[in-house]
Amino acid sequence: MGNACREMKTENSDIKIEIKDVRKVFGKDASSVVALNNVNLKILANKFTTIVGPSGCGKTTLLYLLAGFEQPTSGQIIMDGKPIEKPGSDRGFVFQDFALFPWRTVLGNIMFGLINNGYRKKDAREIAMEYINLVNLVGFEHAYPHTLSGGMKQRVAIARALAYNPEVLLMDEPFGSLDAQTRKYMQGELISIWENLKKTVVFVTHSVIEAVYLSDYIVVMSARPSKVKGILKSDLPRPRDFVGDDFLALRKETLGLLEEEVQKEIKLDSL
């Protein structure tokens, strides 16, 4: 049964990433914007954590900080005891616009990470083929990205991010560019892949339904300057029923937290 509760994480089991007092400011002086302020969060290992929040609240920024694409203005992000300072192959990233290399085939894209991490071409190819199998794209190894549909491209992107076996998978609204049906299909695919591999996932999305469907933990961010507003835990067994009572209850609760912040964000934007 479901177990939605409002509490900050106090479990000590396997903290994978710790975000401590993080503050991120863009720009300088008069035109500076505080995207994140006083963010404290613990990401647990092997759990699926989703970050939701109003538009422009800096959830993508937070994800970029985890990836190492940006550095915090102050505060620290620690993963496995070491601070995250730059992007590295202990993490994988999936972009909303896929970001596949158009000049490489599906296989070439997936092998990229492997080769850069020292695998020999032969081994890289074998491993890449495994992942192609995992995302159900067998037969498309030698296709170029521009010939694939959106859903297929994203599957390549996911395979590519997983192939070199990173500890953490970061996903930035990966299904945002897909149509509703494909999106639903991909959500199911992602969960089955995840149950297989059980990696630590940090997933950013707009969609509360998506968050409730996928996650073990839902982190709700406040409006700008953002901090963690609340964390909801979900023990619902997977695959989850979109119209089950527990599902809807959790959804309602998440929306409750979120709605306040959305209103605040609207006011901010209209200033």
Added chain:
Amino acid sequence: MINTGLFPAPAKIYGYLVVLLHQEIAGHSVLLSHIVVTLKRLFLASLWGVAIGMLVGVLMGLSQRIYRFCDPIITLVMPIPGIAMAPLFIVWMGFGDPTIITVGTIAFFFPVAYNASTGIRSIDIHLVRAATIMGARRIGILFHVYFPWAAVYIFTGIKLGLARCWRTIIAVEFIAAANWGLGYMIWDAAEYLRASIVYGGIILLALTFTCIERGLIVPFEKKTIEKWGMVRS
């Protein structure tokens, strides 16, 4: 009727060209020698133009400072026709190959540099980020992300540059060639009012360039850019 001196019949043009083809100096056909000389100049100017153009273009693309410095210079100098620079180089380097090839190189250089820089600057930053998090280092990103991406633009630049270089070389040959070259042949013929050679030469000009374009550019494009679906018109 039409002054056949100035507007000779096509048959006459063809006839004269054939004569030139068979006319020989030192064992080589005169006509072919002219064409070969011009092609040689084109080849050398292309080599230098593309090499230097890509080098500068990539540097401009990667460094905002270098770009801000070079862009105004390119904006000002690129539109200056090569033929206008020819007298300057004639004073510096005399008649013949050095001048012609240098001015041709300059003509080729600008579109290549400009397009290369635009290509690099237009990179989809997500691609760079994706590569970085997958473990690629700076040099790797340069060669495996920036270059393939910019290849489309660079290719456009080479197409433009080639046409420019060709036109410039012919034009400079009008005034600076020392006895050989397709442009020289046309100019010389014009000076002696030999209309057939003039028209014949122009037709050869168009033909030669079309051959180069069809033979080199188009197949290359098919193999790379079209395959990758990255075509830009």
Added chain:
Amino acid sequence: MIEEYRTYLPEAKTVLMKDKLLKYGQFLFPFLVIGFFWEISARIGIINVDTLPAPSMILHEFYSLVWQKGALQRHLVHSLYRLFTGYILAVVVGVVIGTVLGLHRIIREMFSPTLSLLISVPTIAWIPVLLITMGLGGKTVITAIFLGGVFEIIYSTIAGIRSVDRQQINAARIMGVKGLGLFCKVLLPASLVYVMPALRLSIGYCWRALVGGEMLSAMIEWGIGKMIYEARFWNNIKVMFVGLIIIGILGVLLDRTLLKRLEEETLEKWGMLAER
């Protein structure tokens, strides 16, 4: 090595005078730097000023040409006169021919191969032909300029006319517009999207034809191209530089100011500009 240019501005900035000056300053900066080092090198003696004159000498020559001899203005006036004559001719003739060809498929297909052939000849190659048929004077130059620009205009006008939405034509016809009125009020503005870029391109081609033509026409006395060419016989490198710089500046001005403004006044205002 890889600098990302990041901006994160929540509000739009209005363009201030200060910013405009900054933009011009940024444009001039590289030239000032190069000029500075060039001048120093010339003064110390690293550069041989007979081969490469110092900027101060070039400026002095410029001054002398303009104020003392009044020569530069005369050259410029003659060049610009030829340019605009040829350009306007190219535009008028080009638009007329383009409209006719655009509207009548049969005529267009008849002339299409000839047109393709003609357009593939580089403008400069026309000049020897013109020289032997029209002589070595100014008329040749203007004709060369005309030829430089006309083909581009013809092609773009054809494309523009063909792209005009049939509905717009019908709507106008119902309102009683026909003939020349139809042309001016409907066809022309609608095809401007295609014609405008060609106008900008053409003036560049015409400009090149102008310089080339002037350099190759032995019988003309005045003109920027001629000025540069003549300077060779006196080994006067300073004059050449003055000429080249003038050509460069004019080239930028012609495109950036003249035609950009025209484009702004028409296409941008009407919201017809495709994504830039």
